[in-house]
Amino acid sequence: MGSLFRSEDMTLCQLFLQSEAAYACVSELGELGLVQFRDLNPDVNAFQRKFVNEVRRCDEMERKLRFLEKEIRKDGIPMLDTGDNPDAPQPREMIDLEATFEKLESEMNDVNANSEALKKNFLELTELKHILRKTQAFFDESGVFKDYEADHHTMQAMHDPLIPDDDVQLLGEELGRHAGQALKLGYTDIQHGEINVFVAGVILRERIPAFERMLWRVCRGNVFLKQAEIDTRLEDPITGDRVDKTVFIIFFQGEQLKSRVKKICEGFRATLYPCPETQSDRREMSIGVMTRIEDLNTVLGQTQDHRHRLLVAAAKNIKVWFIKVRKIKAIYHTLNMFNLDVTQKCLISECWCPVADLDRIQQALKRGNERSGSSVPSILNRMSTRQEPPTYHRLNKFTVVFQNIVDAYGVASYREVNPAPWTIISFPFLFAIMFGDAGHGVIMLLFALYLVIMEKKLAPKMSADEIFGMFFNGRYIILLMGAFSIYTGLIYNDIFSKSLNIFGSAWKPDPSVYNTSSMDLKNYKINANNTVDRPYPFGLDPVWQLAINKITITNSLKMKISVIFGVCHMLFGLSLSLLNHRFFNKPLNVYFEFIPQLIFMCSIFGYLILLIFVKWLKFGPADTGKAPNLLIGLISMFLFQYEDPCKPTTCWYAGQKGFQITLVVVAVLCVPWMLLVKPYMLRKQHLEGKPHQYTLLNGDMSQDDELLEVVHHVDSETAYPGDDDGYQEKIGEDVCEIDLSTSRYNVHIDSLEKLMKVKPFDFSEVMITQAIHTIEYCLGCVSHTASYLRLWALSLAHAQLSEVLWTMVMTTALSFKIQWLSVIFIFVCFAFWACCSIVILVLMEGMSAFLHALRLHWVEFQSKFYKGEGYQFVPFSFDTMLAEYGLAE
C-alpha cells in the first residue's frame, strides 16, 4: 500500500556542500523537489545573512523585468510562453543577465522620456494652433467695432453663444464698449498710461466655470473673457488620457489686473501662449506651427516604432527570464539558511527528506557536483532526532483533493493512519445517502465528466476564476458523488421525484377492490398480504412513491439505514485506532482503551443493529401490531424496565431480559475500565522504571572530523515520535544516538534542549486526560449515533423538495386545461422547473449534503482515531514556487 495509508518515513539529514558546488547542488535539489530545508539561522537579521547581496541583485533584476512586462502589457504585445522550464543559470550567467536587463531598462527609460518630451511639445504646438485659429474669430469681430456707439447690432453680435450669459449681463454695455475699444485700438497704449492687453491660453473644459467665476470675483468684473471649445480631444503627455480643452482669451486693462489674471491662470493650470497682435503675424505663426507639428509627428512615429521593436524583442524572452531570475532568487534564499563552518570552505544545512528518496537525492547532489566541476563530493548524512518530522503524503491529481479535505481539519501526525484513502469512497457515499436522487445524480455526473475530460484545456482558465476554480479542483469528488448518487437514487427509487418500475411491483391490489360498489372507499390499503412472491429486487418498490403513507415507510427505512451506516462507520474508525496503537507499539492502549471502547459500542449499538436485522427477518405481515418497537426497547433496556409478565412487544425472544441486562452491565463496567486502569498502569510503570527515565542520551560523543568522507545511509533509527502521553515507555526502545558533531556548527540551542527534555510524570494530569477521553468517548457514542440521523433528515428534505417542485410546477403545467395554450405554458414551466431543480436541488442541497458529510467525517469518524497534530512537509521545489507566482500574477 502506498504512502497514502500512512505518511512517509522521514529522516533528518545533514548536508555538507562545498562552497563552489553549493549553488549547483541546491539548484538540482530544487528541480527534484523532495527536500525541506530547516533554517539554521533563525536569529539572524535578513540583512545580515551571507547572500544578501545576491538576493538584492535578484530583486533588482525582477524589478526591471516587471517594469518591462508592464510596458509590454501596455502596448498589448503578446508574451511568448513556450512552456520551457530552463534550469537556474550559473552565477556567472547572472552577470550577463544583469547587464542585459540594465541595457534594456535604460533604453526603455530613454525612449519613454523622449517620447514624453515630444508629446508635450506636440501638445503645446497643437494648442497653439487651436488658439491661433479661434482667436482669429475673436479678432475678426473687432473689425466690426469701427463704430461701436450706435451699433447695438454689434452688441448682439458679441452676444454669441460662446459667452456665458452672466458675462454679458455683468459686463453690461459699457464694458462691452471698452472691450470693443480694446480690440479696436490694439493693445499697448503706453502713451495714455494705460496698458490694454490680452492673454490667450488653453484650459481644461471642466475648469471653465470656476475659472470664470474666479476671474469675475477677483478682478471685480473688469476683465472680459471669451472662450471657444476645441473640438478634438488632446492627449495628455503624462497620463496618455484624451481630454477636452477650451481656448480662452482674456482682455483687461492695467498692470494690476494683468498680474491677477496671470496668477489665476497659473492657479487653474491654464497654459498661456503668446499670441501675436496683427493678422499677418498670426498667419506666419500659424504656418510655422503647422510645419513644426508635421515634423514632430514624424519624429514621434519613429520613436514609437523604436519602442515597439525593443518591446517585441524583449517579449520573446521575458517569460524565460522571469523563471530564471526567480529560480536564482529561490536558490539564494535557501543558501541563506545554510550555516558556514569554521573553515569557511563548506556549507552545512539540515533538511527533512523521505527515506525512500535518499537515492534520488544522492544522485541529484552528484549531478550538481559534476555541473559545478567541484572535486570534492557532497555529503548527505542521516541524523537521529527526537523532533517530530513533517507529514508527507505522495499524492496524484486524484487523491490530492481528498487529502485536502482531511488536511483542512488538521494535518496528520507523523506516521499515523491517514483517513484520506477511506474518504475517497466513504465521503461520496455518505453524500449520496443524503442526496439520493438519480436524476440529479446524472446532472452532477455529466458536469463532472465534462470537467474531467476537458481538464487540460480548462486548467489555465481555472486560476482566473475563484468559484469556477473551486468546482474544477473538486471535479473528481463531484464525479464520485454523482455516480454514487445515481446508485442510491435507484435504490430509493427516486428520479426527479418519480419512481421506476423495472422489475414489476411487489404490491398487487386485491381483485376485490374492483367489486366494491361503494365509491366512498377513497383509500384502499393494500395490506401486507397482497404481495407477489418476492420483494422488489433492487431498491424500494415503485408503489411507495404513489402512496399516501410513503413518508412513514421511508422514514423507517432511512432512519434504520442511517443508524446502521453510522455505527459501521464509527466501528471502522475505532478499528483504525487499533492499527495506530499497534504501529506505535502501545499495548496499554490496546488493552485498556481500545477493547473497552469496542465492547461499549458493540454492546449497546452493535446490539441495536443486530436487533434491526433480526426484526426485519423475523416479523412479517402476520405480526402487524405485535412487532416490537426497537427504540422503546432500547430505552427500557437502559432503564431496566421490564413488566412482570414480559409483554411480547418488549421481550420477543427467549432469554432476552437476561441477555440485555448482561449487556448493560458489561457496558457500564467498561467505563471504569477505560477510566482507571490505564493511569494506574502508567503510574506503576513509572514507579518501577524510575532508573530508565533519566538515562537519556548515551550519545556517541566522538566528533566526526572527516568532512570529506562520503557517508551513505547511516542506519540510525528514527526516533519514536512524541505524542500526547510521551510518558509511556517503549519496551526495548533504543536510546537515540545523537550525532553531536553538529555541536561544532552553531546548531540552534533549542534543538539540543528538545533532545534533552524529559517530562516529569504527573499523575493528576494523566488522570484528567483519561477522564476527558472516557467521557468524550461514552457520551460521543450516543450523540454521534444520533448525529448520523442527519443522513435520514437530509434525504427526506431532498425528496420532499423535489416532490413539491414537481407537484407545484410541472403538474400544473401538464394538467393545464386550455390545450393550445398549454404548449407554451409547459415550455415556460419546464424552464422554471429545470432552473429551480438545478439551483435549489443540485447546487444548494448538494452543498448542504457536502457540508454535512464533511462534518460526519471530521467529527464522528475521525474523533475515534485521528490526532491531526502534525505539520505539512513543504519541500523546496521550483515547480511549486513558480506555480505560486503564476497564481499571484
Add this chain to the structure above:
Amino acid sequence: MGTRAETTFIVVSIFWAFIGIVCPILLQFCMGKSPNKGIVQIMFIMTAVCCYLFWLCAFLFQLNPLVGPQLESNLIRVMQYEWFGIDPTGHHHVKTT
C-alpha cells in the same frame, strides 16, 4: 417469500462479492508494480461493502413488510390495469409494456 427472493439475494451478493473480493485479488497481480495499487484495491472493497450493505438494507426491509401502501382507489385501478394487466372485469388483457 418464494425462491425468487433468494435468487435475487444470491445474484446480488455474488455480484458485489466479485467486485469486493475477486477484483482486488486480480489487481494484486495485474497492477503489481503501480504505486496506486493499494488505493484502487481500497476503492473496490469499500465500494462493494457500502453498496452491498445499502442494497441489503432496502431488500431486507421489504422482505417481510408490516404495513402496505395506502392508495386512492382510482390509482389502484390504474395500477391494476397498467402494471398487472387486469381490466375492471377481472380478466387479464394484453399487457401494455
